[in-house]
Amino acid sequence: MSRKQLDRILLAVVALAAFGLPLVVTSPTYLQILILLFFYAYLTTAWNLVGGFAGVLPLGHSVFVGIGAYTSSILTLQYGVSPWIGMLVGGAIAAVIGVIIGLPTFRMRGAYFCLCTIAFAEGIRVMVENIDTLGPLKINGPRGLLVPLLKDPTFWDYQFMSKLPYYYIILVLLILVLAFTWFISRSKIGYYLAAGGEEPEAAAALGINVANYKLFAMALSCFLTALAGTFYAQLMLYFYPKGLMGLDLSFEIAFIALIGGRGTIAGPVIGALLLRPLNEFTRIYLSDMLPGLHLVIFGLILILVMIYLPKGLTAPLAALYDRLARKITGQGAAK
Amino acid sequence: MSNILEVTNLTKHFGGLTAVSSLDLHIKTGEILALIGPNGAGKSTVFNLVAGVFAPSEGVIKFAGQTTHGQKPWDLARLGLARTFQIVKPFGSKTVLYNVMVGAFLRTNSTQKAREIAEEVLVTLQLDHTKDMLAANLTIADRKRLEIAKALATDPKLLLLDEVMAGLRPTEVDDMIGIIRGLRDRGVTVFVIEHIMRAVMALSDRVVVIQFGQKIAEGSPEAVTKDENVIKAYLGGEYDAA
Amino acid sequence: MTAVIQAALNGAMMGAMYGLTALGLTLIFGVMKVVNFAHGSLLMVGMFSAYWLIRLTGIHPYLALVIVPPVLFVFGYYLQDVVIKPVFKAEGQVREPLTVIIVTTGVWYVLDNLALMLFGAEYRTVRTAISNKSFALGEFIISIPKFSGFVVAIATAIGLALFMRKTKTGKALRATSLDREAANLMGIDQYRIYNIAFGLGTAIAGIAGCVLIPFYYVYPSVGVVFDIRAFIIVVLGGLGSIPGALLGGLVIGLIESVFSQFMASTWTEAIIYAIFLIILFVKPSGFFGHKQDW
Numbered sequence: 006m007s008r009k010q011l012d013r014i015l016l017a018v019v020a021l022a023a024f025g026l027p028l029v030v031t032s033p034t035y036l037q038i039l040i041l042l043f044f045y046a047y048l049t050t051a052w053n054l055v056g057g058f059a060g061v062l063p064l065g066h067s068v069f070v071g072i073g074a075y076t077s078s079i080l081t082l083q084y085g086v087s088p089w090i091g092m093l094v095g096g097a098i099a100a101v102i103g104v105i106i107g108l109p110t111f112r113m114r115g116a117y118f119c120l121c122t123i124a125f126a127e128g129i130r131v132m133v134e135n136i137d138t139l140g141p142l143k144i145n146g147p148r149g150l151l152v153p154l155l156k157d158p159t160f161w162d163y164q165f166m167s168k169l170p171y172y173y174i175i176l177v178l179l180i181l182v183l184a185f186t187w188f189i190s191r192s193k194i195g196y197y198l199a200a201g202g203e204e205p206e207a208a209a210a211l212g213i214n215v216a217n218y219k220l221f222a223m224a225l226s227c228f229l230t231a232l233a234g235t236f237y238a239q240l241m242l243y244f245y246p247k248g249l250m251g252l253d254l255s256f257e258i259a260f261i262a263l264i265g266g267r268g269t270i271a272g273p274v275i276g277a278l279l280l281r282p283l284n285e286f287t288r289i290y291l292s293d294m295l296p297g298l299h300l301v302i303f304g305l306i307l308i309l310v311m312i313y314l315p316k317g318l319t320a321p322l323a324a325l326y327d328r329l330a331r332k333i334t335g336q337g338a339a340k
Numbered sequence: 341m342s343n344i345l346e347v348t349n350l351t352k353h354f355g356g357l358t359a360v361s362s363l364d365l366h367i368k369t370g371e372i373l374a375l376i377g378p379n380g381a382g383k384s385t386v387f388n389l390v391a392g393v394f395a396p397s398e399g400v401i402k403f404a405g406q407t408t409h410g411q412k413p414w415d416l417a418r419l420g421l422a423r424t425f426q427i428v429k430p431f432g433s434k435t436v437l438y439n440v441m442v443g444a445f446l447r448t449n450s451t452q453k454a455r456e457i458a459e460e461v462l463v464t465l466q467l468d469h470t471k472d473m474l475a476a477n478l479t480i481a482d483r484k485r486l487e488i489a490k491a492l493a494t495d496p497k498l499l500l501l502d503e504v505m506a507g508l509r510p511t512e513v514d515d516m517i518g519i520i521r522g523l524r525d526r527g528v529t530v531f532v533i534e535h536i537m538r539a540v541m542a543l544s545d546r547v548v549v550i551q552f553g554q555k556i557a558e559g560s561p562e563a564v565t566k567d568e569n570v571i572k573a574y575l576g577g578e579y580d581a582a
Numbered sequence: 583m584t585a586v587i588q589a590a591l592n593g594a595m596m597g598a599m600y601g602l603t604a605l606g607l608t609l610i611f612g613v614m615k616v617v618n619f620a621h622g623s624l625l626m627v628g629m630f631s632a633y634w635l636i637r638l639t640g641i642h643p644y645l646a647l648v649i650v651p652p653v654l655f656v657f658g659y660y661l662q663d664v665v666i667k668p669v670f671k672a673e674g675q676v677r678e679p680l681t682v683i684i685v686t687t688g689v690w691y692v693l694d695n696l697a698l699m700l701f702g703a704e705y706r707t708v709r710t711a712i713s714n715k716s717f718a719l720g721e722f723i724i725s726i727p728k729f730s731g732f733v734v735a736i737a738t739a740i741g742l743a744l745f746m747r748k749t750k751t752g753k754a755l756r757a758t759s760l761d762r763e764a765a766n767l768m769g770i771d772q773y774r775i776y777n778i779a780f781g782l783g784t785a786i787a788g789i790a791g792c793v794l795i796p797f798y799y800v801y802p803s804v805g806v807v808f809d810i811r812a813f814i815i816v817v818l819g820g821l822g823s824i825p826g827a828l829l830g831g832l833v834i835g836l837i838e839s840v841f842s843q844f845m846a847s848t849w850t851e852a853i854i855y856a857i858f859l860i861i862l863f864v865k866p867s868g869f870f871g872h873k874q875d876w
């Protein structure tokens with residue numbers, strides 16, 4: 006058996022397991038945890054396009070989740086547009102805003118971009134909280150929006166009576182975005198993004214307009230992030246600015262990426278697999294005992310991983326798989 | 341023979357300091373021109389001006405017949421101008437092959453094609469045995485070669501080499517001289533900044549000497565080393581005659 | 583009009599507090615090229631230290647000024663040495679190590695939530711000898727604790743600027759901030775300089791904590807309020823610039839309190855962000871920053 010075959014088999018097993026999981030996990034509570042896990046893995050993969058491959062640190066991505074949720078929900082509530090369409094409109098708006106943020110900042114050093122993303126995101130959140138109606142649009146200020154539950158929803162309504170369709174939608178979205186990232190990372194764009202992120206001057210000398218490539222990555226990342234916003238709105242049927250567009254979500258996305266492995270394909274998934282359950286369980290079991298303890302643990306894990314595995318968990322796991330693969334394919338020890 | 345590069349009255353001020361002052365020079369297609377001068381003479385600044393990193397304070401730069409005014413480094417790279425950095429700038433977390441492929445992508449959109457170009461360039465620079473190593477783990481000599489390999493992969497007409505022999509051992513210098521000659525034989529015009537006079541003598545068709553940003557001599561390597569101004573400029577300087 | 587001027591005076595004094603927080607942030611950034619996300623938490627540590635010191639011993643709040651900052655210097659020095667340095671080393675000579683930023687975020691989470699575990703979420707104030715004192719300036723009323731905070735902020739900025747220019751340590755800090763590798767070659771121990779920079783930044787947060795406590799309340803996440811403002815201020819003033827931090831602080835304080843005379847205070851926050859973004863588009867290097875000096 007060749008290494009390539011082994012990789013394919015492993016991938017197929019993982020994918021099959023993911024598709025078959027709802028056969029085992031039938032409780033809606035656990036299904037919901039899994040859905041959110043995939044949701045975070047998806048968001049982090051989208052983030053990774055700019056935060057990982059382009060080598061900058063965006064810390065305001067929750068605002069794009071919010072843009073997606075608000076756009077599709079307002080279009081559905083007030084104009085009867087299907088959320089599937091609204092999702093694309095939200096993505097387009099998010100991409101434009103992402104470019105606007107990137108335009109002045111990508112030409113400067115990274116810290117400006119990082120702080121600017123926070124300021125932009127918080128600025129938009131505060132504005133949404135202060136606006137009840139914007140022209141004909143009902144924004145509803147800090148109270149957020151309620152997506153009414155439909156009696157007999159069709160697929161076109163992006164609403165379902167059970168959790169199962171949501172599970173498969175987010176799973177498919179995640180697989181698509183992972184495949185897309187894989188494709189990007191092996192193409193010219195991926196090489197150019199990585200080069201520009203690591204040594205901008207050297208990249209420019211090799212013919213790369215670094216700022217433009219970063220803008221492109223930002224637009225893509227924001228577009229994809231907003232799609233998940235619509236998903237969240239349809240899943241929860243309720244959201245409000247502080248919960249959805251706050252810094253907590255933005256930071257958690259970055260944490261998952263860094264702990265999993267920034268700039269790797271599997272990193273966001275591995276990070277989400279570790280942090281999401283940890284987050285859920287420590288919150289449920291520890292926050293009653295001592296409020297804040299779960300976040301102390303969270304912070305400590307973050308610090309320890311950064312000290313001992315600055316490249317994230319993916320690197321050692323990949324090395325382990327590499328060794329196993331060598332044994333299985335019978336290629337002997339490392340060269 | 342036409343001139344691939346023509347520089348007239350080139351001047352660059354950094355605040356109060358004039359790093360390059362009314363410099364004229366040209367390079368004929370196919371030749372090797374060396375730019376020499378004491379430390380801080382303004383050599384690297386000339387490269388940065390030619391490569392579009394800085395805009396000149398005054399003067400005109402013409403590359404392949406076109407004025408480069410307002411062109412950014414990436415535009416010039418596309419037109420066929422490649423350069424190395426005195427302080428090498430590898431993409432350290434990536435493999436050597438990856439580094440060179442980044443350069444190769446300038447002439448192709450296909451990953452497969454870029455890999456082929458890069459592998460060929462690596463053979464030219466005798467770096468093929470390191471292709472799977474991380475660039476950060478290379479020796480100094482190999483880093484300098486990688487710097488050239490990345491530039492060469494963009495398939496340039498004119499290649500600017502900024503002190504690619506500094507820090508190399510004598511045998512490595514000999515290898516490098518061979519490599520640069522090979523580049524010229526492939527039709528690349530080469531513009532080098534070099535401190536190691538042995539290499540300058542062995543390589544260049546012509547030499548331009550600058551001091552305090554001004555040209556003080558120009559001519560064949562033999563003529564330049566006998567020039568009185570040049571000898572004066574280097575007296576007392578820590579001058580490497582190796 | 584009187585109300586507006588009174589608001590402007592109050593705003594300037596509060597702005598000096600923001601500026602003081604931003605001063606530590608900009609110092610750490612200037613030297614280490616790291617945005618310290620734990621900075622608000624360090625301010626919180628400073629405020630709680632001052633709070634408990636005054637509460638338990640009853641000393642005059644300004645006596646705390648000679649005790650808390652040195653303690654916080656030591657705290658910051660070792661925090662950098664033990665927690666942040668290892669990550670720095672792992673990232674080698676990367677100019678802007680992003681993982682270090684994330685580590686400071688971890689520190690923020692740990693500190694804020696430790697405070698929550700220890701002291702609970704309630705807002706605390708301590709009555710001090712000067713808490714409600716004020717003096718009249720014509721028809722305007724100036725609160726003494728706020729005014730002395732203003733004076734201390736300016737004095738700290740001047741002191742820091744002098745320290746950076748006149749002392750050997752200060753010069754080493756500046757050399758490191760200009761060119762890390764060159765400073766290394768000159769025999770400056772980069773990591774010790776980082777310890778000092780982080781210690782100083784933390785000590786300044788301690789100063790801010792001491793002057794805030796007589797008129798402000800303290801709670802575990804109090805730092806977040808100052809954090810976000812400090813980030814905006816350092817970008818406004820130019821990352822790494824000492825006068826920029828103070829001036830940026832004053833601008834933010836003024837905008838905040840003057841605008842709140844005319845509109846709901848929730849809107850003033852939006853206006854601060856808007857102004858920040860306008861400046862970023864018009865003069866991205868801020869008031870005092872140079873175009874790409876770092």
Ligand SMILES: Nc1ncnc2c1ncn2[C@@H]1O[C@H](COP(=O)(O)OP(=O)(O)OP(=O)(O)O)[C@@H](O)[C@H]1O
Binds near residue numbers: 379382386
């Ligand atoms: N970006 C810059 N800003 C300000 N001054 C600069 C800049 N780049 C170079 N200089 C100054 O311009 C002068 C010429 O520098 P340059 O690097 O061109 O010299 P050089 O001839 O390449 O020297 P070396 O042989 O040491 O490489 C020096 O005094 C240098 O300090």
Ligand SMILES: [Mg+2]
Binds near residue numbers: 383384385426
């Ligand atoms: Mg030079």
